[in-house]
Amino acid sequence: MALNNTLAKKQDDQVIRYDSNGTEIKLSPAIVRNYLVNGNGDVTNQEVVMFLNLCKAQHLNPFLREAYLIKFGNQPATIVTGKEVFTKRARRNKDFAGYEAGIIVQNEAGELESRSGTLHIEGEQIVGGWAKVHIRGYDVPIEASVSFDEYCLKKDGHPASNWAAKPGTMIRKVALVQALREAFPEELQGMYSAEEMDVQATLDETPIQEPDEQPIPQEPEADPLA
Template sequence: MEMQNRLAPQKTQKEQAVKYEANGMEITLTPQIVRNYLVSGNKEAVTMQELAMFINLYKFSKLNPWAKEAYCIKYGSEPATMVVGKEAFQKRAEANPAFDGSEAGIIVMNEETREIIYRIGTVKLPGETIIGGYAEVWRKDRSHSTRIEVSFDEYAGRKKDGSLNGQWSKKPATMIRKVALVQALRETFPSAFGGMYTAEEQGEIEPEYTTVPEAPHEIIEEPKETTKLESLESEKTENADSVQDVAAALFGK
């Protein structure tokens, strides 16, 4: 009789979902949706704590994951990195009634004359070395602009051998200009961009998607049958305190 009770099938609870609105669209996320659709790299290694952090980034910043406004990057056993796309910064700034335009470009040095030149855009001429990027943002309710200058060597992503990696080797001017622009936007509108950082600022490479990930049609998994014995075996591999912490972080329970 005891064995029968232990093997009696029990229904698992539905995976809880977080719902919020972003740009007039209702977004529903669960840890499984984020793991399956919104993680770049080693998605199987992402922990529940990292998934909770990622969902909260979307929820409290009102970001739309299906518009590539933010995503999670996970490599090996390194902590997952939560990053926001540059377009999300620009769209949010443009939606602010106080926004009054911006300018961004690169800082180069002429290798022969050693002259330092500030150039709008990303055009680098032969005989020039990129040493940084700059950006300036204006607000209608301020008498002065916010200007940021960043060093190329400080932010350029590099491999272990010291050579530039990924997009930093292909588009160095574009990358450093992007770093300067998002920093200027964040300082100009701190309440809109607090806690939001791009991949380039964190030494990561922004994923290159050929298409926008499609939102899943079934967003909440149906409960499945399991046995109490299977549940007990599963619990051995999980940290109960960790699960409670994640639930509290996500759902306030």
């Protein structure tokens, strides 16, 4: 039993290193478990490994909240990427030529309108979001349009707080990250925002810690039994 515990500890403390935009990132299963898991559930070894591999493969810096590992109860863990990662990486691509994004509303006359931004007035209903990503050399932009009801998460029949307070902002973000991911699959594959996943309603009640609220992890010391 003692030998098994020693081997498990050695695996948990094994550090991987990679570069993220000029910064060397050091991660281990122990660091992930102790500092980078949000929620109230216990992550499995498989979930931790999946998170480590995504961060390394996509050069994400979880200490800058570029990636989250979220676990509530016995539900499967969810790996979420911050929206800024999508826009920053798109801007770094030499072929990126800008984007447009907004909402689709049904006005008081029952007509559908696609609007830039998120402005809507009382009596209008937000029914979706849209985005266009312009790429140099393409005749037409990469477009995405999404349905509001498909992504507006509800609890007890009511929208989660962010979706109720900022419906336009939320659905516009979904459309934008989907268009960006389709436009730049190599830079953004495997990454999804919280608004696209089934975690936002719970995150409204259990806010993610800000970076300065978390202690800075140190590289684990060498195992004296190794």
